[in-house]
Amino acid sequence: MMLDILFPNRCISCNRIIEVNLLVCPLCMEQIRFTHTGYSEDSFMKQKCKLLFPVENAFALMNFEKENVSRSIIHDLKYRNRENIGKILAEWTAGRLDFRYGKPDLLVPVPLHPKKLKERGYNQLHLFTEILSSFYDIPFDHDLIRRNHYSKAQALKDKQHRLETGNTFSITKNISGKHILLIDDVFTTGNTLATIAWEILSAGNNKVSVLVMAIDE
Structure with missing residues (x-):
């Protein structure tokens, strides 16, 4: 008190x-500009994903705008040691995300490199993923995807460097016949999600959907 x-x-x-x-x-x-588009709808988010990889469904909670509340929220979650923001965003998401037309088999957050994880002290997506896992009764796996290279934050890179992600990620386990929901904080170019998605799709007869906290228009 x-x-x-x-x-x-x-x-x-x-x-x-x-x-x-x-x-x-x-x-x-x-x-806050919530997207108000459904997970299974042919949304702007889904159309952007389709340009990069075969996607089943896609959902973005908020629009990510310059000098707006959503940007402050994501920034504090990632860089100001406020991991608990992930719990609140998961609660906001759980009230808006409907899996009636395609519930995934597994929730998989985008990983940090071990060095970056040690520097930050937490992966900003883990608590978010775990809350959604509990709410929807869908298992999660924080270790399915490995980030192979350490790099500076996406926000600090120019556009050309954001597009250079060859061999950045790899699959750590045998997976086949699974519908994977990839989870990230912000969709910008979509290149990170696309790189991971192709790894998952190439690993077996898998399907990929996407969930992000915010989409940068």
Whole structure:
């Protein structure tokens, strides 16, 4: 109680004092552009994926906009040691994601390189994935995909370097006949997800769907 008084929870965007279990204040919540498109719909997200790899379904929770609330949320999740944001985003996602037309067999988050994981202390996708796994009763695997090369954050790379991801990922286990839901934080060029998707598709008679916290239009 004393810590709540001395260090109250504040809105991630405007810094107003808010309830301890909230992420943003009601006013900033209204500024978040949720996509409002279904997992199985022929959405903008799905069309972008289709240009890169065969995709079953695709879902983005929010639009990722410059100088907006969604960008602040993702930035704090990744770079300010606020892993618990993943739990809140998973709760927002669980209220909007409908698997009635194609429930996946396995949830797989995009991995960090071990060096990056040690530097950050956590993978920003793990808690998010685990909450969704529990909510939908779908198993997850944090170790199915291995990132082979250490590199600086995507946000710090120019566009050309973002497109250079050859041999970046590999599959660590034998998988076949599975519908894999790949999970990432932000869809930008889609190159990371495409690289992983092709590894999964090449590993056996598998299908791939995609879920991201936000899509950069």
